[in-house]
Amino acid sequence: MRRLYHNTLSPMARKVRVALSEKRLEYEIVIEETWIRSESFLARNPEGEVPVLEEPAGATICDAGAICEYLEEVYPDPPLLGSDPRHRAEVRRLVAWFDRKFNREVTEPIVQEKLLKRVVSGGAPDSRLIRAGRANVHTHLKYISWLIDRRRWLAGDVLTYADITAACHLSLIDYAGDVPWDEHPQAKEWYALIKCRPSFRPLLAEMVPHIRPPRHYADLDF
Amino acid sequence: MRRLYHNTLSPMARKVRVALSEKRLEYEIVIEETWIRSESFLARNPEGEVPVLEEPAGATICDAGAICEYLEEVYPDPPLLGSDPRHRAEVRRLVAWFDRKFNREVTEPIVQEKLLKRVVSGGAPDSRLIRAGRANVHTHLKYISWLIDRRRWLAGDVLTYADITAACHLSLIDYAGDVPWDEHPQAKEWYALIKCRPSFRPLLAEMVPHIRPPRHYADLDF
Numbered sequence: 036m037r038r039l040y041h042n043t044l045s046p047m048a049r050k051v052r053v054a055l056s057e058k059r060l061e062y063e064i065v066i067e068e069t070w071i072r073s074e075s076f077l078a079r080n081p082e083g084e085v086p087v088l089e090e091p092a093g094a095t096i097c098d099a100g101a102i103c104e105y106l107e108e109v110y111p112d113p114p115l116l117g118s119d120p121r122h123r124a125e126v127r128r129l130v131a132w133f134d135r136k137f138n139r140e141v142t143e144p145i146v147q148e149k150l151l152k153r154v155v156s157g158g159a160p161d162s163r164l165i166r167a168g169r170a171n172v173h174t175h176l177k178y179i180s181w182l183i184d185r186r187r188w189l190a191g192d193v194l195t196y197a198d199i200t201a202a203c204h205l206s207l208i209d210y211a212g213d214v215p216w217d218e219h220p221q222a223k224e225w226y227a228l229i230k231c232r233p234s235f236r237p238l239l240a241e242m243v244p245h246i247r248p249p250r251h252y253a254d255l256d257f
Numbered sequence: 258m259r260r261l262y263h264n265t266l267s268p269m270a271r272k273v274r275v276a277l278s279e280k281r282l283e284y285e286i287v288i289e290e291t292w293i294r295s296e297s298f299l300a301r302n303p304e305g306e307v308p309v310l311e312e313p314a315g316a317t318i319c320d321a322g323a324i325c326e327y328l329e330e331v332y333p334d335p336p337l338l339g340s341d342p343r344h345r346a347e348v349r350r351l352v353a354w355f356d357r358k359f360n361r362e363v364t365e366p367i368v369q370e371k372l373l374k375r376v377v378s379g380g381a382p383d384s385r386l387i388r389a390g391r392a393n394v395h396t397h398l399k400y401i402s403w404l405i406d407r408r409r410w411l412a413g414d415v416l417t418y419a420d421i422t423a424a425c426h427l428s429l430i431d432y433a434g435d436v437p438w439d440e441h442p443q444a445k446e447w448y449a450l451i452k453c454r455p456s457f458r459p460l461l462a463e464m465v466p467h468i469r470p471p472r473h474y475a476d477l478d479f
Contacts, residue, residue: 081400082358094346096343100349101353105345105349108342108345121318121327124316124318124323125323127320127326131320131323
């Protein structure tokens with residue numbers, strides 16, 4: 036059986052979970068608390084991060100980007116990476132935008148301070164970082180709206196890894212209650228389309244220990 | 258003419274420069290001081306980062322990862338990404354290792370504090386961050402040695418983007434004088450092989466304004 040080492044607090048692991056479902060691949064989940072840094076997990080991925088994918092034939096693939104590219108090469112249907120080199124370049128640019136820029140400016144500060152600290156260390160959240168994350172999310176929601184004004188999905192006419200990546204980051208920020216959807220109706224409409232996909236539903240049912248999401252989090256009509 | 262928006266302080270831009278040369282593609286360089294955030298450059302790449310590649314036929318490709326994948330798709334010879342899906346997954350895992358983990362633990366602190374601050378702001382370097390970067394570089398040089406003990410190049414039998422990415426990050430740290438080569442002879446031997454490639458020579462001739470590299474920096478026999 037295919038196996039995904041996963042943690043719901045990782046936007047990268049969330050992305051691979053959705054991608055596997057979009058490609059209709061069966062898998063079982065192993066929840067990995069990466070902060071414990073177990074020897075057996077470090078032997079699988081010396082970086083110590085989720086996601087890690089173990090294929091039935093024995094290949095172990097580490098790193099969300101490497102896994103997504105691998106899935107596209109080995110299971111090309113349905114395509115999630117675009118249709119030609121220029122389109123794929125645009126998908127990859129936007130994936131990098133969310134996995135690097137959005138991650139640094141929004142996901143890391145909010146998830147670290149509001150969720151991870153409560154789950155792992157119990158330390159006091161740094162409200163300065165949380166405020167910075169909350170301010171930054173507006174820029175990104177505006178950018179999503181700008182793209183959706185011009186395209187059906189973020190990178191063009193069809194759903195791609197760009198949409199899945201962006202939605203997975205936003206879903207974590209939404210879990211923390213920090214996405215101002217009502218101020219960004221176009222981005223909200225785009226997210227609503229992703230939220231109701233069967234691939235996204237199991238993600239929204241995952242709970243972070245001891246922390247409840249806001250009521251609208253898993254609600255399709257939010 | 259193909260055009261690369263470049264800055265020698267960016268390990269990602271360095272990588273694309275080397276990749277273009279390995280693939281024997283001609284290009285001209287436009288030096289972009291990304292910290293100035295010029296409107297015309299932001300119109301090319303809203304993220305405001307180098308590298309950006311403008312293709313002769315008009316395509317503009319942003320983000321080093323997207324550019325490297327694009328080059329491999331459009332100019333597959335010589336291959337730099339591996340020969341089959343599992344090999345490519347290993348190349349991409351190592352590229353992500355250096356562009357994310359090495360970058361955060363070594364390149365960003367050292368380049369920011371020792372080079373960028375002198376070029377841009379003139380602010381005082383934070384010696385705590387420099388010490389952290391210098392301590393972290395050992396772990397990565399050990400990892401390179403461990404890989405080279407088992408493989409001819411980092412990801413297998415042939416030179417790939419994994420080697421180019423790692424070498425470009427290390428070249429910047431070497432410019433700052435902070436690679437303890439003598440303590441890691443296997444990593445040094447691997448780097449010596451890359452240093453003498455024609456694709457790498459022009460990179461080693463680039464100077465950071467007002468800052469001289471150590472004498473061994475561009476020396477093939479270091």
